[in-house]
Every structure is written in C-alpha cells, then in structure tokens.
Amino acid sequence: MCLVWENLTVELPSKTSGSTRKLLSDLCGYAEPGHIMAIMGPSGSGKSMLLDSLAGRLSSNVKMSGKVLINANRSSTDCRDISYVTQEDFFLGTLTVRETITYSAHLRLPRKMTKQEIHSVVDNIIMEMGLQDCADTKIGNWHSRGISTGEKKRLSIGVETLTNPHILFLDEPTTGLDSASAFFVIRALRNMAYDGKAVICSIHQPSSDVFSLLDDLLLLSAGETVYFGEAKMAVKFFAEAGFPCPTRRNPSDHFLRCINLDFDIIAEALLRYQNICAIPESSSYPVNIRTAEIRETLIEKYKCSEFSNNTRRRIQEISVTGFIKFCIS
Numbered sequence: 001m002c003l004v005w006e007n008l009t010v011e012l013p014s015k016t017s018g019s020t021r022k023l024l025s026d027l028c029g030y031a032e033p034g035h036i037m038a039i040m041g042p043s044g045s046g047k048s049m050l051l052d053s054l055a056g057r058l059s060s061n062v063k064m065s066g067k068v069l070i071n072a073n074r075s076s077t078d079c080r081d082i083s084y085v086t087q088e089d090f091f092l093g094t095l096t097v098r099e100t101i102t103y104s105a106h107l108r109l110p111r112k113m114t115k116q117e118i119h120s121v122v123d124n125i126i127m128e129m130g131l132q133d134c135a136d137t138k139i140g141n142w143h144s145r146g147i148s149t150g151e152k153k154r155l156s157i158g159v160e161t162l163t164n165p166h167i168l169f170l171d172e173p174t175t176g177l178d179s180a181s182a183f184f185v186i187r188a189l190r191n192m193a194y195d196g197k198a199v200i201c202s203i204h205q206p207s208s209d210v211f212s213l214l215d216d217l218l219l220l221s222a223g224e225t226v227y228f229g230e231a232k233m234a235v236k237f238f239a240e241a242g243f244p245c246p247t248r249r250n251p252s253d254h255f256l257r258c259i260n261l262d263f264d265i266i267a268e269a270l271l272r273y274q275n276i277c278a279i280p281e282s283s284s285y286p287v288n289i290r291t292a293e294i295r296e297t298l299i300e301k302y303k304c305s306e307f308s309n310n311t312r313r314r315i316q317e318i319s320v321t322g323f324i325k326f327c328i329s
C-alpha cells in the first residue's frame with residue numbers, strides 16, 4: 001500500500017485579522033511499502049502537522065487543501081491498515097509488558113481469534129520488538145521504576161503493530177533516547193519495513209548510524225520542502241546546491257544547520273555581545289551567508305532539481321496502479 005500527497009497545504013486562518021498563516025506549503029511526496037520515510041526539520045517546521053495531515057488527524061482549526069491518496073485494491077480504507085504511534089504513551093504502570101500487549105490484543109484483534117492464536121501474536125510482537133528481557137517487568141510509573149524509556153517506546157510501537165497495519169506513522173520515535181536505544185528502535189522499524197509496511201516517521205537530528213537506516217527523506221523548513229528523495233542522495237543535493245557536507249560531519253547535523261533559522265538569531269545575539277564571529281573559523285560553513293539565505297537557495301534549487309522531477313515522476317508511476325481518493329478538499 002502506497003501513500004501519496006500532492007500540493008498539500010495547511011493553513012491556519014486568523015480569527016481576528018482575516019489573514020491566514022501557511023503551516024505547510026505545497027508539499028509533494030510518497031511513502032512506499034518496504035521503505036522508511038523520515039521527516040526531518042527544525043522544531044516548529046511542521047513535521048507533526050504533516051504526519052497528522054497524512055493520517056487524517058488534523059485539528060479542526062486548520063484548513064487543508066491538496067490530495068492525500070492511498071493506493072489499494074479496495075473501495076475503502078480499513079482503519080486497521082493505518083497505525084499511529086504518538087509521542088506520549090498511555091500505559092498502565094502496574095501491568096507488565098506482556099500483560100499490556102495481551103490486553104491490547106484482546107481489544108484490537110478479531111473476536112474469533114482463539115486464546116492460543118492471540119498468545120502467539122503477543123509472543124511474536126515481543127520477539128520483533130526485542131522485548132524478551134523485560135517481557136515480565138512492570139511498566140512502572142512515577143513512584144515505582146519500571147522499564148526504560150527505549151523499551152517503553154518499543155512497546156508503544158509493538159502495541160500499534162498488533163493489527164499488522166500496512167502504513168505505520170510515528171511521531172518522533174527516537175526523541176529522548178540515547179543513540180543506542182534510538183538505533184534499536186529504528187532497526188525494529190527497518191525490520192517492519194522489510195515485512196512490507198510503509199513506515200513514515202518524524203525524527204530529530206538522527207546519528208549517522210540511524211541516518212543510514214532511512215530510505216527516503218523529507219527535509220522541511222517552516223512548512224516548505226527543502227529536499228524530498230532518497231536519504232543517501234541528500235548529501236549530493238546539498239553539494240550541488242553549493243553547501244557540501246563537511247567531511248566527517250554527520251549529514252543530518254549539516255542539513256539542519258543549513259535550514260534552521262534559529263541559527264540566525266543565535267548569530268545576531270552573539271554579534272550583539274561583541275563576538276567577532278558567530279561561527280568558529282575552523283568551521284567550513286559559509287560565514288557570510290545567513291541561514292535564511294541558504295534555506296531560500298536550497299528551496300529554489302530543489303524546485304528545479306532532478307530530485308523534484310523524480311518525485312513527480314514516481315508519484316505519476318504509482319498513480320498508474322490505481323488510487324482511492326482518501327482525502328481532498
């Protein structure tokens with residue numbers, strides 16, 4: 001099952017002035033089975049907003065236009081085809097990991113399934129998510145320590161994949177985790193993608209190990225596309241646009257350094273306090289260019305790049321297989 005979005009725009013109408021604020025501008029892209037598509041961008045760039053738009057969870061105060069299409073051979077989309085792992089979890093601290101998954105399985109799986117079948121689904125989820133060592137540990141709460149944050153995150157993913165969804169959305173699954181736990185979570189998602197799911201997640205500044213597990217990348221800045229395409233080709237795009245990733249630097253650090261407008265504010269503040277230069281001389285970043293200018297250049301270069309053309313072509317190719325209109329306004 002593929003997901004495609006075309007000219008997706010989300011606006012926030014002002015109740016007082018009558019004007020509107022664009023939160024997402026004219027986004028185009030796709031997510032395919034077998035792939036992890038990561039949405040990266042500075043805080044407030046619209047990552048969660050895009051996930052919510054694609055999953056049909058937008059709040060009522062914003063207005064969406066454009067298309068979000070799901071490719072399938074059925075006339076309607078079964079809600080079990082899509083799962084969404086939010087940043088927060090709502091587990092009962094007194095239950096163990098196994099009890100939590102079993103409890104959820106009884107609620108979510110078809111009633112005709114036998115206890116034995118449910119038991120086997122639960123065992124599989126525990127194995128897939130690498131939760132064997134803590135399967136019988138209580139989740140814990142504010143007054144009794146339980147499983148770790150990384151284990152809790154993998155439990156959230158496990159619970160959401162009980163119904164074997166075709167498309168899995170995750171809002172910042174690695175936030176708050178150390179690099180090893182983050183890698184473990186993304187590797188579990190990688191295995192799910194190999195299983196044929198389309199995985200779409202927002203992610204903050206992944207380590208280079210985690211970055212290497214991503215297939216496709218959407219770089220967002222203030223609701224606009226800076227890059228959409230294969231994750232491993234983003235370095236080429238930045239180099240061709242005139243902002244090569246310095247050697248031995250984590251690519252995602254470089255991308256975010258080029259598009260996070262907060263760096264301009266930091267630079268101005270530092271200059272105001274008489275610092276000669278906001279960026280160390282040893283840095284290979286262009287010191288005379290503001291991040292706002294770099295960002296504008298990248299957005300313009302992307303629009304006429306081979307990557308943007310490839311995206312349009314791929315959307316067209318996927319469309320030929322037949323789509324069901326999921327949402328349009």
Ligand SMILES: Nc1ncnc2c1ncn2[C@@H]1O[C@H](COP(=O)(O)OP(=O)(O)OP(=O)(O)O)[C@@H](O)[C@H]1O
Pocket residue numbers: 012023041042043044045046047048049050059061062
């Ligand atoms: N329901 C809403 N009504 C009004 N504004 C909203 C709403 N939801 C999000 N926004 C605004 O849209 C922008 C994008 O928010 P979003 O939560 O998508 O950012 P994000 O990239 O996920 O940020 P973070 O990484 O900090 O979670 C922000 O400026 C936010 O204040």
